[in-house]
Structure formats: C-alpha cells, structure tokens
Amino acid sequence: MTGTPRVAIIMGSQSDWPTMQRAAEMLDKLEVAYDARIVSAHRTPDRLVAFAKGAEDEGFKVVIAGAGGAAHLPGMVAAMTHLPVLGVPVQSRALSGQDSLLSIVQMPAGIPVGTLAIGEAGAANAGLMAAAILAITDPALADRLKALRAAQTEAVAERPVPAT
Numbered sequence: 001m002t003g004t005p006r007v008a009i010i011m012g013s014q015s016d017w018p019t020m021q022r023a024a025e026m027l028d029k030l031e032v033a034y035d036a037r038i039v040s041a042h043r044t045p046d047r048l049v050a051f052a053k054g055a056e057d058e059g060f061k062v063v064i065a066g067a068g069g070a071a072h073l074p075g076m077v078a079a080m081t082h083l084p085v086l087g088v089p090v091q092s093r094a095l096s097g098q099d100s101l102l103s104i105v106q107m108p109a110g111i112p113v114g115t116l117a118i119g120e121a122g123a124a125n126a127g128l129m130a131a132a133i134l135a136i137t138d139p140a141l142a143d144r145l146k147a148l149r150a151a152q153t154e155a156v157a158e159r160p161v162p163a164t
Ligand SMILES: Nc1c(C(=O)O)ncn1[C@@H]1O[C@H](COP(=O)(O)O)[C@@H](O)[C@H]1O
Pocket: 011, 012, 013, 014, 015, 016, 039, 040, 041, 042, 043, 066, 067, 068, 069, 070, 071, 072, 073, 074, 090
C-alpha cells in the first residue's frame, strides 16, 4: 500500500507477526497504508520510547500494538502518546493468551488501551477498528468499510451445506 502510513502496527517479537499479519491484511483490503515494526518494552526499551514519543510526528493516527505473555507494550505506548492505541493479546503457549489479555486490558483509569480479542480474530478486528477510526474523517474509506461489511454479509449462506 502506497502513501504515508496512517496506522502503525507494532509487535513485541517477530514471533507475533503471523498473528499481527491479520491486521495488516485487513488494512490492505481497505487500502489503508501502514508500517509494521518490532518494538518491545522489555527487549528494546529505547526503541519503544522513541517510537511512542515520535509516532504523532511520523504522521500515524492510530497504533495497533500486539504482544504476548507479560504484554506491557500496548500500555507503555499508550502512556507516551495521545494517539488511540489498540491492543491485541497474542496467544501465548503457556497460558493460551489469558496472560496477554489480562495484562493489556486492565489499564488504570486515565491511560486507555482499546483491547481486542486474543489472537488472529483480535488482530483482524484491530485492523477494522483502526480503519473505522480513520473513516470518521475519510468518506472514501467509510464507503470501502461499508462495502466490505456488505460483502461479508452477502457471503453468509442462509442454510448450512449438508455434512458429508
Ligand atoms: N510482551 C512482549 C513484549 C512487551 O510487552 O514489550 N516484548 C516481547 N513480548 C512478547 O514475548 C513473547 C515471546 O517472544 P519470543 O517469541 O521472541 O520469545 C511474544 O509474544 C512477544 O510479544
């Protein structure tokens, strides 16, 4: 997707990309430019601070942050930017993503993270949510969002195909 990226997709590790790719695919479908980066509160704290403090100046309007386990990334980014931050709990092996979910969703009042569902569905919905936020001031994108939803509705059969 060309154009200045309006959405930043950040993730704590390369291992999160198969999940976070669902957000990227949704934004591709909706023709929304994004930039995907690996940023970790734990392993690359300086990169985290530089990203979060500079995100607005870079032209981003929404941040999607995915992390697993002790998922401090979304909350730490939210602490350092006024941009809306959408958190995606990546499914962890040890605790199936319950740890990721709880560490992202339980923010103290004053620093919000819009938390999505665990795993790929959450990542896809984060892409949709980011697009919906941008669509408030972008009528062409709003039309593309409506068309995508209509196509999704159209694709649902009224009756199930008999099991073989
Ligand atoms: N939760 C975080 C953060 C963070 O919150 O900053 N940085 C990495 N991680 C997570 O560690 C998990 C395991 O990472 P590795 O697969 O690299 O060992 C990943 O799901 C990542 O998001």
